[in-house]
Amino acid sequence: MKKYIPSAVEPKWQKKWEEDGMYKAYDFDKRKKFYCLIEFPYPSGAGLHVGHVRSWSAMDAYSRKKRMEGYNVLYPIGWDAFGLPAENYAISLGVHPSEIVPKNIAKFKTQCKAIGLSFDWSREIDTTDPKYYKWTQWIFLKFFEKSLAYQADVPVNWCPSCKTNLADEEVLADGTHERCGIMTEKRMQKQWLLRITQYADKLLEDLKTVDYPKMVAEQQINWIGRKEGINITYKVKDSKEEVVCFTTRPDTNFGATFIVLGPEHPIILKLTKDKYLEEVKKYIKKTTSKSEIERIAEGRKKTGVFTGSYAINNLNNKLMPIWISDFVLGHVGTGAVVGVPGHDKRDFEFAKEFGLEIIRVVVGKDGDTSAITRIEQVQEEEGKMINSEFLDDLDIREATKKVMDYLEKKGFGKRVVSYHLRDWVFSRQHYWGEPIPIIHCSKCGLVPVPEKDLPVELPYLKKYEPSGTGQSPLANAKEWVNVPCPKCGGKAKRETDTMPNWAGSNWYFLRYLDPLNDKEIAGEEKMAYWMPVDIYQGGFEHTTLHLLYSRFVYKFLYDIGVAPTSEPYAKRRPHGIVLGPDGRKMSKSFGNVINPDDIINQYGADTLRIYEMFMGPFDQINVWNEDGVNGVYHFLQRVWLLYDKLDPIKTSLSREDLMIMHKTIKKVSGDIENIKFNTAVASMMEWLNYLSRKEKVSKEEYKTFLLLLAPFAPHITEELWESIGEKYSIHQPRLNRGQQSWPKFDKKYLEEEEVSVVVQINGKVRDILVIEKDILNNKEVIEKMAKQSHKVQKFLAGNSVKKTVYVPGKIISFAV
């Protein structure tokens, strides 16, 4: 047979598949539906990354297998083209984003097709298309209608480089912007927010109903950060004011020796005695102007000032001095903390710094009941209560319940639930995004753009760079901004902020179901047919961003009767990133970027696809290795050459032939289902090694081999399928007229006729017996055979067997 030249095979089939509409999904088809989703990309100027290729070709293999199994598979793609990256890229080139985006999309599309991905191109979407973002704006109006979208003055994370504010989720732990790496600043600004906190409990609770990796679910749970505690109200001596403190550990309240207010707390000035006023004001000024960098640089050294006032502990009427310190954060709990230095490390440090009393109310791990003098003795959990009157001798959990009941009964406190999750800052002062469809009228206030006037199209602005003043560049589009109020007809102005880049991706998976619908977001019946997404493949980095956001938006759509299910994604599976050959993240500046086009030119798309699946476990970080690519190319060449061994005469298969064939069918089927592509490919290689050693390969084996390989290497298998005289595509049983589909294994060929049984003595392998299947369960015979073995006798001599364990078909173990 002629040589394997990928470039002679691949484009030919890509063209044919497109002409035949091979990978279309059919709405309402009788076959079982399967919705396979990948995270749609931001079409960057750099073109496809090998990481995209890995994730998409793996899910492509998954989709192809499902189709061969007879499912009606939806595997769509689109473009998430609004947002900062597209805008910054356009600025760097000095052109308009609306010119750049279509070019980038065209490039991505060409590349996707060159890889042979089986996307249903008839459902392609683009978030910057007004026909698409009409519905992104519509969703916003629904949020507004239900009072879940609102404006408020909030401290925002300002990125001085990108000149916009950001959501908390977009700022990393060190205070830098996740995209550009520049340190952000806190600013007060009027912003649009979405009330995601109202969905905190549902987002938490319903994690139980979906199949997410543990790591992903845990991360969302942590981010939502639900905590049950109590707000305790303390009276202030000689004052009408009260201080409310949130705590999850009211059991330790007999150990409370002071109160700390965060510097933003509103009642500080009312509580401060004249004598201390100047110092307090100075402290507040100093701490509130402190930047994130300064805070981190300072470490955890405690600072603070005394107000001169005292709060009264409800439990024992003890006076507790009220202090101010910036270790108490304004946005956490009630912005005020009751200081229990014996059982909280921060409180201990504060008490030490300012010489405040430290009392132990929980017995230490080692039974220690003495006064606490060192931070190592501070203990936050475990033990029994002491020095706590009616709580003494109780376990901390019992004490917590008892004291909460007591405080509530007496009216000193109220059980509350607190969350780490904050409302979602949803406006950006940037050009390249969906305009927020709201009109500001001096008479009527905030007026939503009527649904019939959607979409509010983004006007073409020549000068679209961010102003840096905190105002969107859209404010300069006077003609666009000035509109009559839809309510009263008077003079009014459009909202000039745009939505964040997450807006379009919140709901895109619904638009694939009905991309041309101009009456609604998507047809109700189509949504009911396709939803939920059966498997959603995406990166870990979106766990508390896109994945959480889109769950929230979808749940809202469900609650207003638009979406058909309570959760959008039945199953989530993550992928690991692909690093450059030097083990570093691929980046132009390191010069370690692998361009998929180069690999396709040199080795072909099938090699690229299989290599990326074979390189390691799918959810792990993998380093690119050119030698590995060559290894896979070698494998496909050997597949190609196998054709020469095809036996034209019908021959029957040996028992061994059948066993390895059925074993491989089982392994590959199971591994694809479990996202273990690396071992699926390995077992194909094993079978190929076996087949290559044979004189002749039967047609049955050959066809089965090609069918199993088809999801991984769609081009070469299609070509070889044709070479053996098959008329229809290997990929689509529907077009195959049901002639051939995904192979099934037969259990009877998985059992071996002769089984090797390992003989162990004291856990060490000493011999291997080959046993006929029919005496497998006869322990006596096996035991006798084992003892007769020369190798075994050597080790048994002079010892008596104390115990014998026999696991049929596997092992016989002697303890001597």
Add this chain to the structure above:
RNA sequence: GCUGGGAUGGUGGAAUGGUAGACACGAUAGGUUUAGGACCUAUUGCUCGUAAGAGCGUGGAGGUUCAAAUCCUCUUCCCAGCACCA
């Protein structure tokens, strides 16, 4: 500090209580080739040994078990996320 994940040959990795190292890369030797590459065959965890064989071996220490990479306890290091979160 908290939460989650991880550590296996020269390398990527396989094996989730039952023959550790599948598969691939690399390496070594031989074959083939005008040469290089490509291809084919064999070997390849470590130590001792000409060999037969023996001992050791899954970050470290201990435990459960006839049997542990796998389960339990402690511990070291690495990765990810969160973090003065009350």
